[in-house]
Amino acid sequence: MSQTPISSSTSTLSTAPKRLVIASRESRLAMWQAEHVRDCLKKLYPECNVQILGMTTRGDQILDKALSKVGGKGLFVKELETALEDGRADLAVHSLKDVPMVMPEGFDLSCVMAREDAHDAFVSNDYASLEDLPNGAVVGTSSLRRESVLRSKFPHLEIQPLRGNLDTRMGKLDRGEYQAIILAAAGLKRLGLESRIRALLPIDPYTPAAGQGALGIETLSKHPNIKEWLAPLNDLPTLYAVSAERMVSRQLGGSCEVPLAAYATWDLDHMHIRSFVASVDGKASCLARAEGLVKSLEDAEALGFSVAQDLIAQGAASLLPNGLPK
Known part of the structure; x- marks a missing residue:
């Protein structure tokens, strides 16, 4: 049922929110993320009624095809954006690596929260590492980026696509469909599944995807009051790091069709990417590294x-299926 959003034109920046609705996918991980944001907002605004609107996206429904074949990561956010547009929700919570590099007109990435561990994780019931896997062992991954590195380093392994939410993927491993799977740590x-991680894969060569491990909150551009309410949840070191990463990806047309990695870290006020x-x-x-003094979003980008x-x-353009973006 359509509802009048808290972000109506009668709200002002000086008022605290009375009610906020968070749009979220319904997977267990997505709901954890939405509940985390809800709890943070409740601490900031104790009088605010914060609710979660769980939704199923096309990305959750289409599990028999690789993301690169059915529309990419945007499949995980479109329905949530529709809920923002029609007033059912005021903000949407995403795993940032699922957010397209170019935001649709009228939408803002209004908040980036503190990053969790950005490493890829090796998960297996029978083997302690990728190096221990025998010839022909089946390794599952949803990422062309991970697939590329695995095929380069372990040509004797069989790399198979792995779709579904985290619990679905773990279930496939536990049923013996894969000898190992690679997931975001x-x-x-x-x-609370850290005990299932057999090894964290090193950043060199398993460089994470842009935004991996970070949560992003999306809002409508026409509601700046919501962006201001979210401002205390912004983590500037994470925001600057992922902004640098997303700039790399944006310039190269990063999508599920491109094996592309970008990861930034800090050494005091210097960023390394x-x-x-x-x-x-x-x-x-093609591999590139850079470092520099970063004191602003502009510096990071x-x-x-x-x-x-x-x-x-x-020569990275020769590796991109559609060439460089126009």
């Missing part, structure tokens, strides 16, 4: 832009 840790673009078979790749230009100069 952040989701496992958030759901590592990024690669590769072929799916892992036989060709400039550093990300420089890394993207380095990759382009190395």
Whole structure:
């Protein structure tokens, strides 16, 4: 049922919210994320009635095809954006790596919260590491980025697509459909499943996806009051890091069709960023690194832009299925 959002034009920036509705996917991990944001908002605004609107997205429904074949990561956010547009919800909570690099007109990425562990995780019931897997062992992953690195380093393994929410993927492993799977460590840790991690994969060469481990909150551009209410939840080090990463991806047309990684870390006020673009078979790749003093969002995005230009100069366009974005 359509409801009048808290973000109506009668609200002012000086007033605290009375009611907020969070749109979220209904998977256990997505609901944990939405509940985390709800609890943070309740601490900020004790009188606010914060509710969660659970939804099923097309990305959750289409499980028999790779994301790169059915529309990419945007499949996980479109229905939530519709709920924002029609007033059923005031904000949407996403795993940031699922958020398209270019926001649709009228929508803002209004808040980026503190990052969880950004590593990829090796999960297996029978083996302690990728190196221990025998010839022909089946490894599941949903990511072309991970697939590219695995095919490059372990050509003797069989890499198979792995779709579904985290519990579905773990169930497939436990039923013996895979000898091992690669997942984001952040989701496992958030759901209390850290004990299932046999090994955290090193950043070199398993560089994370742009935004991996971070939560992003999306709102409508026409409701700046909501963005201001969310401002205390922003974590600036994470915001700057993921902004640099997303700039790299944006310049290279990053999507589920592109094996692309970008990960930024901090050393005091200096940011270090590592990024690669590769072929799916892992036989060709371009790698770039950069570091610089970062004291603003503009500094962060400039550093990300420089890394993207380095990759382009190395010939990264030849590895992109559709070439560089126009």
